Amino acid sequence: MPARKSKAQAAATAPAAKQPETPHAAVPFFPFARYTSIVGVHTSLLAFSTLLLPTTPTALLSKGLAGLQTGDRPRRAVVQVLTQDPVRTVAWICAGTLLLQGWWAGWVRKWLHEQRSPTDGADVTKQKLERQESGNQRNVALAKSAALTLAASVALHVVVVLFGAPLTKHLLHTYLMSLLLAILTVFSPAYALGLPSWKSDSPSLVSWFTWVRLFAELSPRTPVERALVYPAVGAVIGCWAGAIPIGLDWERPWQAWPLTPAFGAVGGYIVGSLVALVTSATFALAQVNREAQTEQALTEKTKKCEK
Numbered sequence: 001m002p003a004r005k006s007k008a009q010a011a012a013t014a015p016a017a018k019q020p021e022t023p024h025a026a027v028p029f030f031p032f033a034r035y036t037s038i039v040g041v042h043t044s045l046l047a048f049s050t051l052l053l054p055t056t057p058t059a060l061l062s063k064g065l066a067g068l069q070t071g072d073r074p075r076r077a078v079v080q081v082l083t084q085d086p087v088r089t090v091a092w093i094c095a096g097t098l099l100l101q102g103w104w105a106g107w108v109r110k111w112l113h114e115q116r117s118p119t120d121g122a123d124v125t126k127q128k129l130e131r132q133e134s135g136n137q138r139n140v141a142l143a144k145s146a147a148l149t150l151a152a153s154v155a156l157h158v159v160v161v162l163f164g165a166p167l168t169k170h171l172l173h174t175y176l177m178s179l180l181l182a183i184l185t186v187f188s189p190a191y192a193l194g195l196p197s198w199k200s201d202s203p204s205l206v207s208w209f210t211w212v213r214l215f216a217e218l219s220p221r222t223p224v225e226r227a228l229v230y231p232a233v234g235a236v237i238g239c240w241a242g243a244i245p246i247g248l249d250w251e252r253p254w255q256a257w258p259l260t261p262a263f264g265a266v267g268g269y270i271v272g273s274l275v276a277l278v279t280s281a282t283f284a285l286a287q288v289n290r291e292a293q294t295e296q297a298l299t300e301k302t303k304k305c306e307k
Contacts, residue, residue: 030115030223032284039227039277042104043270049096050266054089055081083253090176090262097183097266105145105191111224112192145190153182164243170257177258177265181239184269185232189214192228223280230276231269238268 055078082089156178161167165174189211196211197204213219218233220226242264246255254260 030111032223032280035111035223035227035280036277038104038107039273042100043273046097046100046266046270049100050093050263051082052078053096054092079254083256083259086256086259087172087176090173090180090258093262093266094176094180094183097180098187101183101187102142102191105188108188108192108224108227109141115222115224141191141194144195145187148190148195149182149187150179152186153179156181166257173258177239177262180262181235181265184235184265189228189232192224223276223284226276226280227273230279231272234268234270234272234275235265236268238271239265241268 153175157175160174160178193210193214194207196208198208199205214225214229215232218229220229239261242261245260246257248255
């Protein structure tokens with residue numbers, strides 16, 4: 001009899017012991033609040049530097065102090081400075097964009113490392129060592145990214161000429177515009193992802209297929225990847241659209257080559273960054289909604305099992 005009672009008690013307690021637990025989907029780490037603030041600062045500074053950096057007093061030294069003491073004042077002076085010397089304007093835009101892209105690429109690289117790093121307590125020491133190694137290799141990655149950006153600027157120069165840019169005239173104009181486009185599209189991915197390699201080892205193959213998936217297939221999967229792909233695509237589209245007004249016979253100073261493609265590239269990059277932010281936010285809210293619905297369904301199922 002005692003044996004039968006113990007079996008009955010075990011059978012009674014078995015359902016309670018086998019109650020389903022709420023599974024937690026493995027959501028990749030991403031500091032979304034910080035990402036939102038960084039995107040806002042980055043795009044604002046990019047627009048500010050593009051419009052105002054070429055009109056700073058340092059940029060006006062070539063005109064002399066007389067250009068600063070004219071009675072026309074800000075609005076006309078800004079337009080004149082931006083359109084009077086397109087080479088100087090695009091060169092200053094490249095300088096400001098390079099500084100901002102270096103700052104932005106550092107954040108993206110950090111987020112990628114945090115997303116790939118282990119989170120277990122036993123791996124804290126290993127994680128610190130990996131961070132130290134990445135800190136020691138940061139200068140090397142920066143140099144490689146700069147080299148790839150310069151190589152991409154030459155390739156883009158050829159592409160722009162094939163699309164109709166002057167072949168023998170305005171070479172510096174065309175190259176500076178190509179350099180700006182390379183800074184916007186190549187520098188950040190190269191620094192954050194690492195350069196694609198032709199080696200046959202596993203890390204090189206993973207890096208190569210990641211580049212192909214992102215920039216050939218245009219298939220980003222995470223917020224960090226969208227933050228790299230969408231702005232690059234926006235910069236290319238903006239540069240192409242910015243070339244359209246040059247063909248119009250309005251004979252305006254701002255139609256000088258390559259002002260409109262350069263400003264279009266920066267504007268397209270900013271729009272792409274904001275689109276990436278909105279898209280990632282939408283996916284994040286949808287993921288939270290799905291998790292809430294799953295948890296609610298499991299809770300209701302658990303209550304039914306208890307009854």
